[in-house]
Amino acid sequence: MARRSARLGNPPQIAIDLEEAEDIALHLRLRSFLSAAHRAIARARQALDSLALRARQAQERLAARQAYEASGYVVVDELGRPFKTDRLRREVHRLMAQAGVRRVRLYDARHACLSWMANNGVPDTVVSAWAGHSDLSFTKRVYVHPDPRLEAGSDKLGELLAGAA
Template structure:
C-alpha cells in the first residue's frame, strides 16, 4: 500500500479509535458506531478549525467507510460474524443541512479562465499553470519531467506524480491509477509556453553555474530545485489576488477544463482519457459541472417545444 494511502487511512481511522478504541472488537455494537457518528457530526473536531465543533459530513463519511472496510476484513478472517457498522449511514437531514450551510465555491467559468490566462501571461510559472488549466492534477504537473515532454511532437506523457503528505512531506509515486498514465497532445498555447519555459531554464542554469540543483523536473525554481503542489498553489493564489480574480482551488481548474470540453462536443471516451479516468462516469460525476450559462442552449431548445405547442394549439 502506498505511503500516502497509509497516511490517509491512519488519519481517518484515528477519529474512530479515539472514541471506540477501548472497546473489544467482539463487543463493538451498531449502537456504539451510531453514537460515534452522532458525536463526530456534533463535536468530533480535535484539530483544525474550532476544537469541539462537528466534523464535516465528508470527513465522517470517510472515517465510517474505513471502519466498515476494517470490520469487513475482520469478518473475512472470522474474528467477527457480522459487520456491525454496515447499516450505519449519515442521515440525509445532516447532509442537506451541511449543503445548505456550506459555501460551495464553484469552478471558474470559461470567461474567468480567460481572465486568469491573461493575468499570468509573462509570469515565470505561466507554462505549469497552463498545464493545470489543461486539466492536469497539481501532483501531475509537479511530477512532470522534461523527459516526459516531447516539444518536437507537441505531446506530454503523464507517468509520475509528486504530491504532499500532510502538507509537508513530498511523496513521489506513479499516477493515481493505470488510467492516469496517458499521453496528451499539447494545445498550441501550452506548447509555446513550455518552449519558452525550457529556454528560460537553460539561461538560469547557465547563470547559476555550479549552484544549479538539477533540472530533471519541468516545474523548478530559478536554481533548479523542484517545486511542490503547495508552492504551485500559492503562486496561483498570488496571481488571482493581485489581479482581483475570484480565488478558487487550483485543483478545480480540472473541473473548468473538463466541463468546457464536455460542453463543446468532446466525445465521452476521449473526455475520460484526457482526465485520466478509467470511465467517463467518474469524469461526469465529479468534474463536469455545468453552470447557468452552460444551460442556455437547453433554454433555447425549450423555445422550440413552446413554439411547437402553440402551433399545435392553433391547428
C-alpha cells in the same frame, strides 16, 4: 436562387445556377482555410509558449550551474526542483489576485475545467489525456456529469470566452 424539382419515382433534385455554385464553393473553401489557419495559429502559440518556458528554464539552469537539478518535471523552481504543492498554491493564488479573479483551490479549477470540457463535446479520450489519467473509465466516472441544467451556464461561459478573444 435554388429551385427544387421532383419527378415521379426520382428523388428531388436541387437546381443551382453557376454563380450560386461558385459562391457556395468559395464560401466553403474560405471557411476551410480560416479553420485551418486558426488551428495553425493555436499550435504556433502553444509551440512559442513551450519554447519560451524552455528558454527560461535554460537560463535558470545556466545561472544555477551545479546547483540545478534536472528533475524532468515541467513545473519547477529556479533550481529545477519540482514545485511543492504549498508553493504552487501560493503562486497560483498570487496570480489569481493579480488577474482580479476569484480565488479557488487548484483542484476545484482543474475539476471545473475538465468537467466543462467533458460536458461540451470534447472527446473523453482528450479529457483523459489532459487530466493525465491512464484509465479512461476513471476520467468518465469523476469528470463526466451530463446535466441539462448546465447548458445555460455553458452558453454564458461560451459567450464570455468569445467576447474575450
